Amino acid sequence: MQNLRDLTVTDIARSPGTSIPCLIGEPLSVGSILGGRYRIMRFVAAGGMGEVYVADDQLLGDPVAVKLLRTDLIRKPGAQARFADEIRLARRVTHPNVCRVFDVGTDGERVFYTMEMHEGRTLKSYLCDTGPLTIGQAQPILRQLLDGISAAHAVDVVHADLKPSNVLIDAKGRVLITDFGLALPCCATLGCGCDMPHLVGTPAYMAPEQVTGGTVGDGTDLFAFGVIVYELLTGQLPWQGANAFELAHARLTGDTPSIRTLRPEIDATWDETVRTLLTVDQGVRPKSAKWVANALGLTH
Structure with a gap:
């Protein structure tokens, strides 16, 4: 595949x-x-x-x-x-x-x-080498990721294409979100004429509103964050598909996945929070990155 x-x-x-x-x-x-x-x-x-x-x-x-x-x-x-x-x-x-x-x-x-020039590796590369992380291993990465997301949302900037390959980790463990402003649409208004005219971003990490052509907001990034947490802890994506189109639409029809199905030892609060992040309705998701940080015990 x-x-x-x-x-x-x-x-x-x-x-x-x-x-x-x-x-x-x-x-x-x-x-x-x-x-x-x-x-x-x-x-x-x-x-x-x-x-x-x-x-x-x-x-x-x-x-x-x-x-x-x-x-x-x-x-x-x-x-x-x-x-x-x-x-x-x-x-x-x-x-x-x-x-x-x-x-x-x-x-x-x-x-x-x-x-800015930063030497480091992507979170994608890091995860490929380490495999699924424990909560303790994931905490410093996710804490910094939420801090960066919160800073962007504070000035009304939504990333809209958050994913492990857009996250750098330097030699000291500092996490940096990259590629703000690069979530360009493959869009009929730009003359593309593709089969998915409203989509912006990467189907594996897309929020449902991106798949359906709805309004992108802070919850869009928080959904992608939820996908990243799921992937860090399980080594898998929450949804599967034979191709990008099936993968994008699986989140609209499938059940919200539980991390504990694959990692039963994972704390129930983490599982519940991630499932809330991955809900279809943006209005039901957490309202802010700070709320998520508090729920996951990632506050400073």
């Missing part, structure tokens, strides 16, 4: 067999200058939205991370303006557990944005 954890709706809409690199353009070479300001130092990784490089900001003399966005996304009518608006919102989030967004720029047809 296809690994569906990080398959985004923009990946689904892309023609089968189309690779990411050809949608980026020519790779940036070490030493090249991007946007007249950023000297490329090294390539880091490629993902569903584009490629990441380490660069030297020649104006300020500091290292930054540069995310070069896929051209097929940016060329859609209205996409660049929407992306710039999202980045402007994301810049409002300043917190030790959020990777700070600096700027958005262009270089010819290339569109990129810059953010």
Whole structure:
């Protein structure tokens, strides 16, 4: 079965067999200058939205991370303006557990944005190496994750694509949420014409309102947080599907899963809280990240 954890709706809409690199353009070479300001130092990784490089900001003399966005996304009518608006919102989030967004720029047809440079690994990579965690192992990660979510919601910013591959852990155990402002829609209004015109994000972690085209809010991120908690403690996703479409819709029709089905030793309060986070009705979910932190005993 296809690994569906990080398959985004923009990946689904892309023609089968189309690779990411050809949608980026020519790779940036070490030493090249991007946007007249950023000297490329090294390539880091490629993902569903584009490629990441380490660069030297020649104006300020500091290292930054540069995310070069896929051209097929940016060329859609209205996409660049929407992306710039999202980045402007994301810049409002300043917190030790959020990777700070600096700027958005262009270089010819290339569109990129810059953010804080942090060395570390993704939560996805960490979980692949460790397997399911105990509550004690998960607590410091989840506490910081909730702190970052709370900081974003405090300034009316919703991530809308929270998932383990968008969470970094540095060598000291500091957790940072990345990619605020990058939950771009695969949307008919942007000229995509795919079979799921309203979807934004990653089906494995999507809230029901994202699947149905409803209103995205703080509860959307809290739902994704619930999926992450479930995955950290069980090593599995709460719902299964043969493909991304089945996986996205399973949360609309299936029962809210219990962690204790797979891990009966897990504290009942944790199980109940996660099940509440994963409810279909956004109005029934916890109202804030701080509420969740209190319920899980993750307050400082």
